[in-house]
Amino acid sequence: MSIQALDHRVLQQAADWYARLAGHPGDLALRMALEQWLVTDEAHRQAWAFVERVSERFAPLQPEADSASNVLKQIRHGDQSRRAMLRGVLTVSGVGVLGWLGWQGGLRQSWLASQANLHTAIGQVEERLLSDGTRLWLNSGSAVDVRFDARHRALYLYRGEVLIVTAADARPLQVHTRQGSLQPLGTRFSVLQDDGRTQLSVFAGEVLARCAESGLQQRVIAGRAVSFDSQRFTDQHEAAAMRESWREGVLLARDTDLRSLVAELARYRPGYMGVAPEVADLRIMGSYPLHDTDQALEMLAHTLPVRIERRLPWWVSVEPVD
Template identity: 25%
Template sequence: MPKRQAIDAQILEEAVDWFIQISEQPLDDIQSEQFEAWKTQSPQHQLAWQKTQKLQQRLGNIPVEISKQTLSQNASTKFPLGKLILILACGSIITSAVYFTDQLALLADYRTPYGEQRHITLEDGSRLILNSKTAIDVKYTAQNRQIILHYGEIFIQTGKETNPHYRPFMVLGKHGTIQALGTQFDVRQQQQQTSVAVIEHAVKINTTASQQQHIVAAGQQVYFDQNQIEGQQAIQPQDLMWHKGLLVANQTPLKVFAQQIENNYGRSIKVAKDCENILISGTYPADHLERLLNALAETYPVQLDQNWFGNKITIKKK
């Protein structure tokens, strides 16, 4: 039998979002152009949409009101079953536990796309800020208060425990657990490691594989993976300015700053060799890519070219 073609998780998510949007109401002219541009980006985009259309035909007899209730993304819904059905039905056979986890993250209680942030207040008064491209689940029980971090970055200010029996507040990630010791802290989970920066009080880290433990005090930041916690270092204030919706550069080489733009906006940034070391300083919006790019072009001797779809940007000297 021919091998089934796998679909990239991001493309699959986009296909599902287009399906939901089109199901709710007809697209206007601008949206229609955007949809056609998305659909023709690659064979994978076309395949994802073909699978979605086939599923739409199979679900054609579901009453409209039920379809809307189950297919729409709702942050307060613990189990958006309709979207789960779409993703599993459209996707190829899942052969990797990691890939399966990525798919489930699409159904997280709270998540943000690239270039957006989200503020959340939990039942105990804890305040969270989700950075660009972040997904979390919230699990409060009689024994624990847990945040499951699938990917991305969160800032946490823990609320005062109101339960008669104290419940520890913990962040569970792929590399280990972080227990709050009455605090404000920032957690950023990447593929290879997780970083924790403590603004107030302290946190205790416990790595997944080696069970190594370490307490991080206020003003300090550490990096760790499943086996090892690296040495502490002082927090760099510019790294936390995303809480205020800003990307900050302080004599930062353009090549390094371009990587920050990639991480925040999900765009491919290519920097020409002759301008990689131009030093960038300033504050830029974390939620408006066009303004950021215009500011760079106006302040520094560079020009920026985008491809037709806007997903690839080249920076070169004027």
């Protein structure tokens, strides 16, 4: 299940449980209370599983996290009813055959990303000049394969986002994502691979986009953007400035909703960054630094009726002012 499908309030509760257990690993009453919380609702189990997945990335740096992350494993080795309850994380919550196939697809994509010849780490933005003169910027946490030969030029975006300024060349250039392909026509554009969709934003020239499975095509001109999966396109809309401004180390918000800005900032720091639904639709304008997300969050807290809540070092949420 994607993070977008999880309830913000329940995620916050799961993070709170994790923080309490990390602070009191030997508290049997607390462990039993967590078990009861997990039993009562499938959403609780999904949220806890998500918090565990995030925490695993920080386990080498935070040994005390082992106590909390092992709770679910210990519960799994309890009596039959407990094991049945926890199997709901995989079965009752819908991760059956289709979920397994989706996981397998994600695993393959992760493997391809690890084999790509261009990478950036979380928080890193990098510029590359390709052999044909094309300029390529990789956003935070991105992976791209560059494959040029005597007749073709191809870029494979496996993860993250790229901004491309094409160079004149007799060989056609194509950008491939999991959802389709893009053929630029003398242009400057960005491509974002995100949550099962490809987002194309064109800033100069035009790009021909094609869905991988349906074969549907759309031509996108400068100043416009479109999102698509392997079957269909969304309606075209104005290209957002932040889809290009990141190469300069800033996010430009122009009447942007807080939900979108926080989602962008989250790309530049490890862990989880969320926003409460009560304030997610607040509109903002301004320029926010990407390489100091804590400063960006404090700027939000000074200009909007929000507060920054840190339940764990790697778990940050933008909440309404009490």
